[in-house]
Amino acid sequence: MAGLVSIIVPALNEEGNIEPLFQRLAALARRIREEFDMATEVVANDNCSVDKTLEELKQQARLIDPSVLTVRIFRFSRNIGFQKSILVGYHKARGNAVAQIDADMQDPPELLLEFLGKWKEGYHIVYGVRRRPEEDLPTKAARMAFYRLINHLSDDALPHDAGDFRLLDRQVVDVVCALHDNDPYLRGTIASLGLKQIGITYERSSRAHGQSKFGFSQLLKLAIDGITNHTTIPLRLSSYLGLILVAAASVLVCVYLFAWITSDKPMPLGFMTLALLQLGTMATVSFLFAIQGFYVQRIYNQVKDKPLAIIEHSIQQGTHGGAEARSGQPIEVLWTGNHDRSGR
Template identity: 40%
Template sequence: MKKLISIIVPVYNEQDNIQITYDELKKTTASLDAYDFEFIFTDNHSTDQTFAKLARIAEIDPSVRVARFARNFGFQKSVLTGYLLARGAAAIQIDADLQDPPAMFGPFLAKWEEGFDVVVGVRGQRHEGTLLYHGRRLYYRLMIKLAGEHLIADAGDFRLIDRSIIEKLRLVDDVHIYLRGLISSLARNQTGIGFDRHKRLHNESKFRFRSLMTFALDGIMAHSSLPLRLAFYIGLLTACGSVLLGAFYLLNRIFGDNSGPEGFATTQVLILLGIGLNGLFLGVIGAYIGRIYDEVRSRHTAVVAQVLNFDGSPEAVESSIRLAQRVET
């Protein structure tokens, strides 16, 4: 009996790419005749014709399963939902713009058959600006320093994960999830395969600079308390600096000429410094408290509005995801 492999494709406003992506995925998987495949598209509440095109494809091909969200829940939750809906012995996530080549499915599966439970695509050549390219490289290496050696530099979300990893993801209840780091931390035997990214087919990337910065901060805060530690060290240095500044003004008063208004410089510097540091530290602490609050509220991973080629209603599909994440250990 052939093993079933789930292909996870998160989409948002990809009407120009859907048909091309589907055709390429079917062409690639047809050559891997040792496996059966299902294709799970998670539509993050697209506002164009993406869902309509997926509906036409799903009507013809029962191996295509579509879950459309009631609103945009973000890329990470879209990918996570796809994993939780997967029925395969392994799952491969790929973006709908085909910058990550489906031709890597074969090498991924070969490594999986060797016993690796996570096979990561390691990006080589990328078609992007020099500043963004080097910024990404610096970030990945910073994350390795902060989170540990289990992370692979220059690795994105394009990867294969074994069924055992999917079952572990079912036990995770994290609102601000950072899947790349989480999956790598759950792996027992992980490896990476290098590849060159292609140019995007149509439209522009949905990840603007602000989205990239939010994504990067989520990764740092999900795997490290570095911002809190930095706040402590800056506060300590500021306290020491205040003592030294006070000593300087005291010595200047005793031995100097004391030109200028009495206490003006000291008062202004200390007030401004104190206000700035308080704002910084409260912002850092507030960010962490906000994340704790989100976790305590225990919101849904995603609200499913419509499903195609799934057994049961959208409510039943959503409930299965929700209950999977509430299994007691």
Template identity: 35%
Template sequence: MKKITIVSPCYNEEDNVEACHETVRAIFERELPGYEREHIFIDNCSSDRTVEILKGIAAQDPSVKIVVNARNFGVFRSTFNGLRHATGDATLVMLPVDLQDPPELLPEFVKLWEQGYEIVAGARSTREETFALRTSRKIFYRLVNALSDFELSPDVGEFQLIDRKVLEAVLKHNDHYPYIRGIIASVGFKRIIIPYTWRARKRGVSKHNLFMLVDQALNAIFAFTKAPMRACTFVGTGIAAASILFALFSVVAYLFGIGVGPRGTTTIIVALFFLSGIQLLFIGMLGEYITSIHNQVRGGPMVIERELVNIGDEGNVEAPPQRIARAKARA
């Protein structure tokens, strides 16, 4: 019997975790009876009753596994670490417990996976969100696609069913801040995209604020393209060339007596602040790369796990591919 793994990150979601579990369980019993279910919840050190509720669910349902982080490591690090515990033949990369991504699509995803597609990606063709946020997303994805070496579908997130071989390729990435949808897009494999409506949250409060969205966007840009630094080089060269041409023009104008007279300070002030702004912008871009490099080479674990529930071999430090192969052999 083939196994399907579902990974669900959560943080202070006591109002949603039980509904998420029941929805997924009902879908498997009703539409996927021939498949084994593995539902991994990754708790990002919740301060409410989320972990208590999850433990109660896991006590009754051995298919539910829980990873409790020592602190909040962010949704991408937490989810990527959760993927390391996945042992299924196919894995739904991220199903947030608020169910804004519809789990009802899972049977269709599995059917397409069985037909030979190694990545079945859900695309949020319709979003129940504000016009400003929807517009910002479109601008971001156009920018990333213009700068990167591969195409990142604008409406595709982490709501994707991926084959075991894709999971192993994804887990080979040693990234301190993994942009998961970008990693999946970069590894290749046969893919199909299924559109769906991204629903508004019914219970609880979203943990994604504007700062987090901007942070994720900058991480995607600086992690998957060198274009920002190349743009700095081109713009700097252009400004330098324009300055030389302006200097030559000024000398010629002086020799021919053109425009001789007191000079105003406006041009100097504008040029000074403009060039200073350009320098600060480029230094900031350079700083983003240096910070990313520093975090990467400093090493250390991506996530520190405080507790594992229904997951064997606690404290296992094997590499992810080895862990997956050993789990498959055990099954």
């Protein structure tokens, strides 16, 4: 074989999607073997699902011929989030090329053949550019606005309308795993490396089973992580607004003092003016503290140095095609910046 392709599949409550996904991945592995002479492995990360996702993953590991597709499953002790789940997959992947795909099959696995073709041409990073024909106009407009806003604010050139459906060269994976980031925004981090990359446009399908795990709060957190990861403009803006507020308050103080000294009539207390000033000051200061809080939170997470993930147990395909957990295997603690390929 000319090498190995690793496909990372992060999963959270994906009951009903696992079997059809692995059927497509097994067919894809055969085509990868035929067209590129490469073996394929799947690194499936169960993000502490509460449904039958883990059981379905185990079943696929038992049923699939390991000579066609090697299946490795890692179950987390808690939900560590989507981005960290992908990062754990990068740490565990052993391939010369490492791809990531969602378990809901909205991103077509077969497109990885085209990704591999571009990788063979010399591209270090190949990512999918999503088109959603079924998406409503307000949501589509919001997504487009966010991608263009973060690209405008960022010091790095970030691709528009690109998600986490991508393929990376082994060297890029090693660089990403060596970075120390407890709140990763992987699509931006990978794009900011400046390596040779290309985007491929595709139609995103509708989800067949289950519900999307990305609600408004998750999307908002991802947006905040993306902005605070790639630009300090909001932090600088808060400083500028603070200076403007100080200047405006100083001018008003001078105006009121001058009027009080030069006026022949007693000055009214100006209850409405004082109330508006106080409310405006409170709102502005609260906004500034909120922006600074996002950055302080990131600094706190970096300094605290929490584990990236705790893996309760891993399941490997046996020599006869069965899936088995390693007996007596200790709990594995995975740290950011600790990338030991021998320990995968």
